[in-house]
Amino acid sequence: MRNAGRSAVAAALAVAVAVAVLTGCGEEKESAAAQSPSASAKPSPSQSGGPTAKATPSQSGGSTAKDGTVGTPGSACTLPASFDLAPQWKPKPVHVEADSPVAGLAKQGPFTMACEIDAKPAGNIGFLRAWTENATSGTPRAALEAYVGADKTASKATYKEIKAGTLPAAEVTYETYSKLLDRSKRETALAVVTPKGTLVLHLGGWDSEEHEQMLPAYERAKTSMKATP
Known part of the structure; x- marks a missing residue:
């Protein structure tokens, strides 16, 4: 159950989230609400709006x-x-024009x-995000190092070889x-290289x-992963 105190900052959070398009990248991926007067309080799941609302012109992609x-x-x-989705987790494609300010x-x-x-x-505040590139060769470790290395705030990285x-x-x-x-805060990621690109x-x-x-x-996504036909 979420802390009842979150509701006290709901209005401020709604404004902060509305202007925080694509909060999933850069220095603070989930902290658009930090612009509110009560930045230390967590937003409720119902108040933390989808960060790609403006960057995703088509809203019809919410089904699986x-x-x-x-x-x-x-x-x-x-x-x-x-990969398989956990119950009630809602996917949406991300489409951003090259000349978009975000x-x-x-x-x-x-x-x-x-x-x-x-x-x-x-009931949680967060996202699974899928990032892709066209490369069909190279190692998953190298791909993951390139991804993490691009985040200048990343530290204490521990890598391991696994099966997804x-x-x-x-x-x-x-x-x-x-x-x-x-x-x-903690982050977790995995990388795979397939004939259709790297994920x-x-x-x-x-x-x-x-x-x-x-x-x-x-973990559900990881254990069910397979190359797309």
């Missing part, structure tokens, strides 16, 4: 394929690899944000630091507590 996966043709987002926020190193899977309907479903993969846990909130799947969160609560959804 019948089998509850994302990544396959016909699902909300077509990706180089597919275009830079949808890039991290060589990767472009392609899909955002929102945890708010399931049927695919060789690399995984990293690390921390990012927010100057606005003066705190660090980084990243789990963020409002803070490390939210991150821990959302790890089962990340």
Whole structure:
């Protein structure tokens, strides 16, 4: 259950989130609400609006394929690899025009944000985000290092080689630091290389507590991952 005190800052948070398009990138991916007078309070799931609302002209991508996966043709987002979604997590494709003022926020190193899977309907504040690039060769570890290395606030990165479903993969846990909130939080990501491109799947969160609560959804995606046909 979320802290009842969050409701006291709901109005301010709504304004902050409305102007925080694509909060998923850069120095503080989940901290648009830090602009409010009560930055230390967490927003409620119902008040923390989707960060890509303006960057996603088509709002029809909120459904998934019948089998509850994302990544396959016909699902909300077509990706180089597919994976299962946790109940009530809602995916939406991310489309940003190159000349958009927020275009830079949808890039991290060589990767472009392609899909955002929102945890708010399931009761958490955070996202699984799928980032892609066209490379069909190279190692998952190198791809992941390029992704994390592009975040100048990242530290304490620990990498390991894993299997993501049927695919060789690399995984990293690390921390990012927010100057606005003066705190660090945990991040987790994995990378796979497929014949249709490279995918980084990243789990963020409002803070490390939210991150821990959302790890089962990340693990579900990881263990079910397979190359898109």
